[in-house]
Amino acid sequence: MSSILLQVIISGLLIGAVYALFSSGLTLIWGMMNVINFAHGDFVMLAMYTAFLVWTVFGGGPAASVPIAAVVLATIGVLSYFLLVRHIMRGPMLAQILGTFGLALLLRYSAFWYFGANFRTLPDTLLGSPFVLGSIRVDAPRLLAGAVGLLVTLLLHLILTRTALGSRMLAVSEDATAAQLMGIRPEHMQAVAWALAAGATGIAGALIATFFYTSPTVGETLAIVAFVTVAFGGFGSVPGALLAGLVIGVIEAVSAFLIGPVYKDVIVYTLFVLVLWMRPQGLMGKA
Amino acid sequence: MFSQRGALAVLGAALVTLGIVHDAAAQQTVKIGAIYPLSGNAASAGGFSKAAIELAVDLVNNGNPDLASVPLADGKGLPGLGGAKIDVIFADNQGTPAAGQNQALRLITEEKVVALIGAYQSGITVTTSAIAERHGIPFLTPESVAANLTERGFKWFFRATPVAGDFARAYSDFLREQKAAGQKTGSIAIVNENTEYGNSVASVIKEQFAKDGLNITQAIPYSANTTDVQPQVLQLKEKNPDVVIFISYTSDAILYAKTMKDLSWKPSIMIADDAGFNDPSFVATSGTLVEGLVNRSSFAVGKPGSVSAVINELYKKKTGSDLDDPSSRAMQGMLIMADAVNRAGSTEPAKIQAALKATDLKGSQVITGYNGVKFDEKGQNVLASSLITQMQGGKYVPVWPKDKAAGELKLPYKGW
Numbered sequence: 001m002s003s004i005l006l007q008v009i010i011s012g013l014l015i016g017a018v019y020a021l022f023s024s025g026l027t028l029i030w031g032m033m034n035v036i037n038f039a040h041g042d043f044v045m046l047a048m049y050t051a052f053l054v055w056t057v058f059g060g061g062p063a064a065s066v067p068i069a070a071v072v073l074a075t076i077g078v079l080s081y082f083l084l085v086r087h088i089m090r091g092p093m094l095a096q097i098l099g100t101f102g103l104a105l106l107l108r109y110s111a112f113w114y115f116g117a118n119f120r121t122l123p124d125t126l127l128g129s130p131f132v133l134g135s136i137r138v139d140a141p142r143l144l145a146g147a148v149g150l151l152v153t154l155l156l157h158l159i160l161t162r163t164a165l166g167s168r169m170l171a172v173s174e175d176a177t178a179a180q181l182m183g184i185r186p187e188h189m190q191a192v193a194w195a196l197a198a199g200a201t202g203i204a205g206a207l208i209a210t211f212f213y214t215s216p217t218v219g220e221t222l223a224i225v226a227f228v229t230v231a232f233g234g235f236g237s238v239p240g241a242l243l244a245g246l247v248i249g250v251i252e253a254v255s256a257f258l259i260g261p262v263y264k265d266v267i268v269y270t271l272f273v274l275v276l277w278m279r280p281q282g283l284m285g286k287a
Numbered sequence: 288m289f290s291q292r293g294a295l296a297v298l299g300a301a302l303v304t305l306g307i308v309h310d311a312a313a314q315q316t317v318k319i320g321a322i323y324p325l326s327g328n329a330a331s332a333g334g335f336s337k338a339a340i341e342l343a344v345d346l347v348n349n350g351n352p353d354l355a356s357v358p359l360a361d362g363k364g365l366p367g368l369g370g371a372k373i374d375v376i377f378a379d380n381q382g383t384p385a386a387g388q389n390q391a392l393r394l395i396t397e398e399k400v401v402a403l404i405g406a407y408q409s410g411i412t413v414t415t416s417a418i419a420e421r422h423g424i425p426f427l428t429p430e431s432v433a434a435n436l437t438e439r440g441f442k443w444f445f446r447a448t449p450v451a452g453d454f455a456r457a458y459s460d461f462l463r464e465q466k467a468a469g470q471k472t473g474s475i476a477i478v479n480e481n482t483e484y485g486n487s488v489a490s491v492i493k494e495q496f497a498k499d500g501l502n503i504t505q506a507i508p509y510s511a512n513t514t515d516v517q518p519q520v521l522q523l524k525e526k527n528p529d530v531v532i533f534i535s536y537t538s539d540a541i542l543y544a545k546t547m548k549d550l551s552w553k554p555s556i557m558i559a560d561d562a563g564f565n566d567p568s569f570v571a572t573s574g575t576l577v578e579g580l581v582n583r584s585s586f587a588v589g590k591p592g593s594v595s596a597v598i599n600e601l602y603k604k605k606t607g608s609d610l611d612d613p614s615s616r617a618m619q620g621m622l623i624m625a626d627a628v629n630r631a632g633s634t635e636p637a638k639i640q641a642a643l644k645a646t647d648l649k650g651s652q653v654i655t656g657y658n659g660v661k662f663d664e665k666g667q668n669v670l671a672s673s674l675i676t677q678m679q680g681g682k683y684v685p686v687w688p689k690d691k692a693a694g695e696l697k698l699p700y701k702g703w
Contacts, residue, residue: 004525007550011517016493111327117330119541130549139549196503212514213572214540217328221538225514256518262481263510264518 005136008252008257014142016209016249019241021149022222023229024156025201031160031236032173032193035085035096041223042199045204046107047073048214052120054206058238061126062144062210069206070199077198081191104219111216120214128211141210148207152200153242155209159196160238169193232272234285315411317628319367320394321621322405323416328512328538329589331568333407336430338376338606339618340404342469342598347625348372353597358626361533374623376400380411387411391418401634402427402627407613408431408536410483416444425640429620430613433487434609437665444638445643445662447620449493449671451491454583456493458558459499461581461675461687463531468493470698471555474504478519478543480511481532488560504528511535516542516549524552531556537563544573548703555699556581567608567685574681579701583673585655586615587685587693592598608684614693619655623648636662655692 026040036045051065051071058064080103088099160166171179172189180186189211212218229248233240248268256264275283321340324333336679340558346354350362364370376398380387380433385405394400395418402425406415412431419426420441427445428436434451437444466472472533476491479485486508496503505526507519518541531554539565547553558581563569565582588609589595598618602610610618624647629644648660650670675687677696684694 006520008521011515011521011550015515015517015581065311112326112330117325117334118568119331119566119572120568124545124548124576125526129552137550140358142549213538215328215331215538217326217330218538221328221514229703252515253518256509259522261507261513261516261519263602265510 002065005257007136007252008253010138012134012226012250012253013246014138014146014249014254016246017146017149017242018142018204018245019225019229019249020153020209020245022201022204023226023233023241023245024238025152025197025204026226026239027230027233027236027241028156028160028193028197030230031238032169032189033089033217034084034173035089036100036195038097038100038223039061039080040201041219041221041225042104042180043073043201043219044205044208044222044226045162045214046076046113047202048209048218049111049115049120050202050213051206051209052122055122055126056177060143060197062206063205063252065147065209066203071202073202073205073251074195074199077194077196077201078191080198081153081194085194086187086190102278108216108219115216117165117216121212122210124211139211141207145204145207145210148203149245151205156196156200157238158223165192197253228268228272232275232280232282234282236286237282237284240282247283291616293346300701302685306528311403314627315369315370315475317368317647318374318376318400318635319400319621319624319628320376320378320391320398320403320405321381322387322390322394322403322411323617324382324407324411325377325379326477327380328405329382329536330535332563333379335567335606335608335611335614336407336472338402339602339610339614340375340621342602343618343621343625344373344375347622349504351597351601353592354594354635356594357455357654358624359622364535365629367632368634370701373628378444380406380408380415382408382411384411384414389416389419391415394423395419395424398613400424401636402624402639404429404617404624407431407617409487410563411531412436413483416441419443423458424636425624425643427617427620427624427643429618431625433483434491435692436668441666443667445623445668447623447658447660447671448616448656450584450667451488451675452495452671453605453671455488455492455495457494457583457675458532459501459658462501462556463499464687465556465698468568472525473502474528475501475530475532475535476505476506476507476526476528476554476563477503477532478509478523480539481508484536485511485534492532511539513539513542515542516546518695519543520546520550520552523554524550527554529555530558532558532560533564534560535563537569540564540566540569541573544576546641550575553591553700553702556627557702558582561612567606570625570678570681571684572610572613573577574678576703577678578680578703579697580678581686581700582676582678582683584612584614584676584685585657585671585673586610587674587683587691589677594654608677616656619653619657619660623660657666 047069050069054065176186233244255267354360409431479489551638627642631638676683686696
C-alpha cells in the first residue's frame with residue numbers, strides 16, 4: 001500500500017471518529033425517548049461558539065473549553081427538555097418533529113444575530129504541531145478529537161449498560177409506566193438523558209472547533225452526517241454510531257481519493273441505502 | 288407552450304407596471320430589490336455585500352463631499368426623478384436557487400421593485416434573473432461570473448463584472464510571464480466547487496490554457512458544502528503539481544488553507560479565483576496560512592484621498608473590515624443601477640432598461656478598478672477588468688499587471 005493511501009485511510013479514521021463523537025448524543029436521545037432532536041447540529045454549533053468565546057475572552061484552549069462547553073450544553077439540553085421537549089412529547093409525532101426543528105432555527109438565527117454571519121476559527125497552533133511518522137502526518141487537534149470521541153462513546157456506553165443510572169434510564173425508555181411503578185421518575189431520567197447527550201455534544205463541538213470553521217450554519221453541514229451516522233449505526237445504539245462513523249469516514253476518504261470528491265456522497269449513500277435495505281435497524285440497532 | 292409563456296410575461300409585466308405607476312405617484316422613493324445570500328453557507332460574503340450596497344445607497348441618498356467624482360454622490364438623491372431617494376429592499380436567497388427564485392418573485396409582485404440586483408452565486412443568478420426576465424424587470428448582476436448567464440438571449444439582464452474569459456486570460460498571461468521568468472509551471476491542477484460558478488470558470492480556464500499551451504494535469508471538482516477536504520489535498524499531494532488554481536466559496540476555502548498546512552503540502556504557485564478566498568472572514572481567519580497566495584480583484588485601495596481610499600474608510604467604519612472585491616463590485620452594481628434609474632427619469636422598467644443599455648461610465652467615474660461601464664447587446668460590461676493581487680502580510684496587494692501594481696510579486700508560494 002502506498003504511504004499516501006495509508007494517509008488517506010488514517011485521515012478517514014480520524015474524521016470518522018469525530019463523526020461518531022458528534023453523533024452519539026443524537027442516538028442517545030433517540031434510544032431513550034424515541035425523539036429525533038433536529039436541533040442536534042445547532043447544539044454542536046453552540047458548543048463551537050462556546051470554545052471560540054473561551055479562547056477570545058480567556059485565551060483558554062481545549063483543556064478549558066471542553067469542560068465548559070460540556071457544562072453549558074448540558075444546561076441547554078436540560079432547559080430544552082423542560083421548556084420544550086417535555087411538552088411536545090404529549091403532542092402528535094409531527095409536533096415533536098417540528099418542535100425540535102423550531103428549536104434548531106431559533107438557535108441558528110440567535111447565533112446569526114449575536115455572532116453575525118462571519119466565519120471564525122481558532123488559532124491552528126493551539127495544540128502544537130502535527131505528529132509525523134515517516135511520511136504519515138497526524139494533525140494534533142484531529143487526533144485529540146478522535147481519541148476523545150472514542151473515549152466519550154465508550155463512557156456513554158458504559159454508563160448505559162453498567163451503572164444503576166443507566167439501568168433506570170433504560171427502564172424508562174422501555175416502559176415509562178412500569179418504571180414509574182418501580183419508583184423511577186421518568187421525567188428525571190429523561191432530563192438526565194438530555195443532559196448527557198447535550199453534554200457529549202458539547203465536548204464534540206469544542207473539539208471540532210479546534211480544526212473546523214465556526215459559523216451559524218455549520219450545524220446544518222454537520223447534522224446531515226450525524227443523521228446518516230445514527231441511521232447507519234442503528235437508532236439508539238452508541239457503539240453502532242461509533243462503528244458507523246468510522247466506516248463512513250474511511251469510505252468517504254478512500255472513495256474521494258480514488259474516484260473523486262464529487263462521487264464520495266454517491267458511494268456513501270448507496271452503501272447506506274443498501275445496509276438499511278438489508279438491515280433496516282442499522283448495523284447494531286435492535287430489530 | 289411558447290405563446291402561453293409569452294402571454295404570462297405580458298400579463299405579468301402589465302400587472303407590475305400598473306403597481307409601479309401607482310407606487311411612484313404615492314411616494315418619493317424608488318424601490319430596488321437586492322437578492323443576496325444572507326443565510327446559508329455564503330452568508331458571510333452576502334452580509335459584506337449587503338453592507339457595501341447600503342453604503343452605495345447612502346452615498347446617493349445623503350451624499351459625501353469627498354466623493355465628487357462619483358456620479359450621484361452629491362447628496363441630491365436622483366435629480367432625474369425630482370430628488371427621489373433609493374429604497375433598497377434586501378431579500379435572502381438562503382444559498383439555494385429555489386429560494387432565490389421565490390424571493391425574486393416576491394420582490395417583483397409584492398414589494399413592486401423597479402429593478403433587481405444580485406444574487407452572488409451564479410447558480411442562483413440563473414434562476415432569479417429568469418423571473419425578472421419573465422416579468423420584464425431589469426436585472427443587474429454585479430458579481431456572478433458564469434459564462435452562460437449572458438448567453439441566454441435575455442433582454443432585461445445586465446452584468447457589470449468581468450467574466451471568466453477575462454480572468455482566464457489574465458491567469459494565462461500571468462502564468463506565461465512567470466514561466467518566462469523561470470518559475471515552475473509545467474503541471475497545473477484546477478480544484479473547483481461543482482456548482483455553476485466553479486464548473487463554468489474551470490471549463491473556461493481549461494479552454495484558455497489549452498489554447499495558450501499551459502498544461503493542465505489534474506482536475507478536482509468537489510462539493511463546496513463538505514465536512515472534509517483531506518482527500519482533495521492528498522490527491523494534490525500525490526500528483527504534486529507546480530501550480531494549483533482554486534475556485535471555491537468561503538467555508539471550503541478555510542478548510543483548504545487549514546488542511547494544506549496540516550498535511551504539509553504546497554505548490555510553487557497557488558492561485559485562488561476570488562470568491563471565498565476574498566471573503567474578509569477568510570482573510571481574517573486564514574490569511575496567515577496563505578502568504579503569497581495569488582488572487583484576482585477588481586478593487587484595490589489607492590493612495591489616501593483617492594476615491595477607493597475614501598470608500599474603503601467609510602466601509603471600514605461601517606463593518607470593521609476592508610472593502611473586499613466581491614463587495615466592491617456589489618456596491619458598483621448598485622451605483623450603476625442608480626445612475627440608470629436617474630437617467631431614465633422614470634420608474635418604468637422599460638425606460639430603466641433603455642437607460643441601462645445607454646450606460647456610459649468612464650474609468651474615473653467608477654469605484655472599482657474597471658475601465659468603465661458600457662454594456663454590449665448581450666448585457667455584458669465590455670469595460671470590466673481585473674487585476675492580480677497577492678496575499679502579503681495578511682492583506683491582498685495588487686501586484687500585476689505592473690502598471691497597476693502597488694507591491695512586488697513574491698514567488699514561490701510561501702503558505703504558513
